[in-house]
Amino acid sequence: MNAEGRAFAALVRPHIHAMYRMAYRWTRNREDAEDLVQEVLIKAAVRFDEIRRLDSPRAWLLKVLYRHFVDLYRRRQRSPMFSEHQLAGETRPAEAATGDSADALALQETLELALASLDPDQRETVMMHDVEGYTAVEIAEVMAVSVGTVKSRLHRARERLRNFIGTGTF
Amino acid sequence: MTLPSVYTHMKRDIEQALRSLPLEAPSEGFEERVLANALPHLHRTPMRRHAGWALAAAACVTIAVLVTLNLAPTPGEPPERPVAVALPEVRTVDVMLRSNQALDGVTITVELDDNIALDGRPDVQKLSWQTGLKAGANKLSLPVMLLDARGGEILITLDHNGLHRELKVRIDESKEA
Numbered sequence: 001m002n003a004e005g006r007a008f009a010a011l012v013r014p015h016i017h018a019m020y021r022m023a024y025r026w027t028r029n030r031e032d033a034e035d036l037v038q039e040v041l042i043k044a045a046v047r048f049d050e051i052r053r054l055d056s057p058r059a060w061l062l063k064v065l066y067r068h069f070v071d072l073y074r075r076r077q078r079s080p081m082f083s084e085h086q087l088a089g090e091t092r093p094a095e096a097a098t099g100d101s102a103d104a105l106a107l108q109e110t111l112e113l114a115l116a117s118l119d120p121d122q123r124e125t126v127m128m129h130d131v132e133g134y135t136a137v138e139i140a141e142v143m144a145v146s147v148g149t150v151k152s153r154l155h156r157a158r159e160r161l162r163n164f165i166g167t168g169t170f
Numbered sequence: 171m172t173l174p175s176v177y178t179h180m181k182r183d184i185e186q187a188l189r190s191l192p193l194e195a196p197s198e199g200f201e202e203r204v205l206a207n208a209l210p211h212l213h214r215t216p217m218r219r220h221a222g223w224a225l226a227a228a229a230c231v232t233i234a235v236l237v238t239l240n241l242a243p244t245p246g247e248p249p250e251r252p253v254a255v256a257l258p259e260v261r262t263v264d265v266m267l268r269s270n271q272a273l274d275g276v277t278i279t280v281e282l283d284d285n286i287a288l289d290g291r292p293d294v295q296k297l298s299w300q301t302g303l304k305a306g307a308n309k310l311s312l313p314v315m316l317l318d319a320r321g322g323e324i325l326i327t328l329d330h331n332g333l334h335r336e337l338k339v340r341i342d343e344s345k346e347a
Contacts, residue, residue, distance in 0.1 A: 004212055005209050005212060008208070008209065008212055009205055009209075012205070012208075013201065013205065016200075016201050016204065016205075017201070020196050020200070021193060024193055024194060025191075025193075030194045030195075030196060030197065033196070034196055034197065034200055034204070037200075037204055038204045038207055038208070039317075039318040039319070041204050041205065041207070041208035042207065042208050042211050042257075042317060042318060043285070043317045043318060044208065045208040045209060045210075045211035045212045046211045046212075046287055046315075046317050048212055068318070068320075071320055108190075108191065108192070111187050111188065111191065112191075126188065130184075130185050130188045130189070131188045131189060131191060158184065161184055162184065
């Protein structure tokens with residue numbers, strides 16, 4: 001690897017895992033998440049001269065990642081995160097669940113159903129903020145919306161989750 | 171724990187439950203693989219010629235799109251067909267612009283979707299320049315590369331004395347090996 005390649009790797013490598021995590025949270029699919037990260041890195045390589053001058057390459061990378069994800073979502077006309085067969089439980093590993101593991105599975109399934117009841121914008125915001133720990137300011141930059149919009153989405157999403165969990169239904 | 175108690179637990183601490191959502195690890199060698207695939211895109215050779223009129227036939231495979239520079243769009247104009255470009259290759263797209271007379275001072279603007287770039291000019295999304303057109307066919311050669319599999323469009327506009335024509339060229343990923 002030449003000096004330019006090493007500089008590129010040094011710039012983006014610290015963010016690859018964070019990008020994968022976020023892509024996985026949005027897509028709930030390893031292959032889709034890996035593909036998204038790959039597309040972003042290729043774009044970053046082509047625009048290396050541009051992003052190497054940025055104060056925060058991470059923000060640029062996440063922003064491009066989100067745009068790619070939204071394009072993927074629109075192509076599929078629905079969130080791949082909660083497809084119909086996932087909601088029907090067909091993708092669950094076939095394993096016997098008892099005791100604590102059964103409770104954990106029930107908890108996870110209930111939470112996923114609750115998340116599926118959210119609007120995509122709300123769900124993606126919750127995933128960034130409550131699951132991955134990004135700040136409202138960071139999310140606003142990534143999603144190209146105002147901080148107020150982020151906070152509003154979070155408020156409505158949490159309210160919806162609480163209502164769902166309280167009744168156990170949509 | 172019964173389901174009602176699960177709900178109670180989640181209601182009490184939704185954020186903790188969210189943080190416990192499982193995360194599937196990436197496949198083995200993921201980080202090195204995505205880096206290795208991205209690195210070839212770092213060193214694009216500079217464009218051997220700037221976007222402009224090239225009268226000689228290009229040595230590489232080219233695709234011609236015709237547009238007639240008249241006062242109004244010409245009925246029966248050839249349809250604008252998509253161009254297939256393989257990742258991460260560069261393909262020269264020749265756009266044939268036909269004028270029924272010689273024209274001076276034509277402003278040509280090329281705008282690229284953000285996932286399309288010109289070889290050697292990855293940071294440029296919009297080019298605009300003035301040139302003359304000869305009567306007949308004029309060829310605009312664009313060394314195009316796709317930055318991802320989504321494809322996109324190139325918008326070419328021509329302006330001359332209030333006359334405005336637009337041409338969109340769709341670029342799709344080639345599925346050929």
